[in-house]
Amino acid sequence: MEKYISQIQTPKVSIAPMVDKTHRHFRAFSRILTKNTLLYTEMISAQSIINTDTDKHLFFNKKDEGSVALQIAACNPEDAFKAVKIAENYDYDEINLNCGCPSDRVSGNLMGAALMADKKLVFEILIAMKEATKKPITIKHRIGINGEDILNPKNSKIILEGYEDLLEFLEAISKARPDRYTIHARSAILKGLSPKENREIPPLDYTLVHKLKKDFPYLNIEINGGFKTISDIKEQLTYVDGVMIGRASYENCYLLSKFDELSTGIASNITRKSILEAYLPYVEKELLIGTSSYALLNPIQSLFLGEKGSKLFKQLLSPPNLNARNGIEIINRILKELPEESLNLY
Structure with a gap:
């Protein structure tokens, strides 16, 4: 595993990129409740950034939203480079590559979780993103994938599951020196399950992510998947650097007001x-x-x-x-x- 000490600090908590949820109004509202949490854009495809109204996709107000990471989906290094270059005109704190979205629309366009089937391609995309900016480049991915191999159609099936497969994937992409690995502790089923089902049916396996951090303590690792309470977050922070929250951020938004205490030790009294x-x-x-x-x-x-x-x-x-x-x-x-x-x- 490439030993690289990231220069960025992982926040105790971040809020996951979620389509139709983490838009700029959600982020402005969230920032009232939490000052230290890293917020994300919705996932935006590199092609959309390159070929459509850039402001429509990338505009955000730093004063209202604070620290925000841009997440992009890309299927080749050329598009990734162009999209990140365009994003340089906006004041995002980080840029994240999506290798975790299991939807047919995304994986069918050779993006999202399907990219995990081609670790060399993921490496090349990350390198292109790093060449396009000096901002931190991070990656969000699953612990594995299982389904049709749309990247290499001569092989009818792909199954990447278990610690050794995860290590093999990370061994390849770590050479690009991503600044953080955000790992959704579920495998993605690329065919037969909806995105909603992919968030619920594949079993969570936190132990794989915990073992990864224990075996490679120099990696900057954030865990994602099913966390709904402050006690959940506190427990995970004994194993990893950070915790990414998903649905709980809009199903119980007042929870966000408790996040800053995890980093400052000062309880919130915001009503x-x-x-x-x-x-x-x-x-x-x-x-x-x-x-x-x-x-x-x-x-x-x-x-x-x-x-x-x-x-x-x-x-x-x-x-x-x-x-x-x-x-x-x-x-x-x-x-x-x-x-x-x-x-x-x-």
Whole structure:
């Protein structure tokens, strides 16, 4: 394994790139709850960056969103190089290569988890990305893959499972010296399962990731897969450098307010009322440029999960109460109509 000491520090927690979830409004809202967590863009294909409206895909506001990593999907070194060069015009903190998405649309275009079938190609893509920028280059991948070999169609099946297969993959790509390995502790089934099923059916195997960090302590390793509580995160941090959270970040968004304590040791006392009040200026600014209230208020959907008044909260965030232009009015109604004990809870 290439011994390379990364110059970047892995945050205790990051929020995974998720299509239709980790857009810039989600990130602006998340930054109110957590200052130290690394946030990600949605996965963006290199071809989209090269051939379509760049600002549409890459624009973000550093002041509102803080530290953000751009995740790209690429199927060849040339496209990866061009996309990263374009991204140089934007102030992202890191650029991440997706080698973990199992969807047919992505793997069918020789991207995502399917890339793990060709470790030489992954190495070449990482090298191209490194040549295009001085920013940290990281990779997100699975512990293995199982399915049709679309990269090498003469072989009908690919099965990369177990510690030795994972080591073989990492042995090849480590020569490109990625700054961090974010490992989703599930194999990806490339045919027969939906992306949702691929997040639930293949069993989690944290021990493979833990063993990797133990055997190669100089590698910068972050683990991903199924973590929903602060105690989950704390346990994992005894084995690895960082933990990536996925669905829990929008299913229970107030959880984010607990993340910074893991790195600072200082407990958060931010209330749900304070969070909404802090989000109001952003909503007002975005409404002035035509952003829909539906998009702006979507990130707050789980803010009162399990708390008194949560039913009323959901009603206020749904039609006919909510429309495309009345986001400010709805937030003010939430602040006025929900129980004080829930608004001031932390």
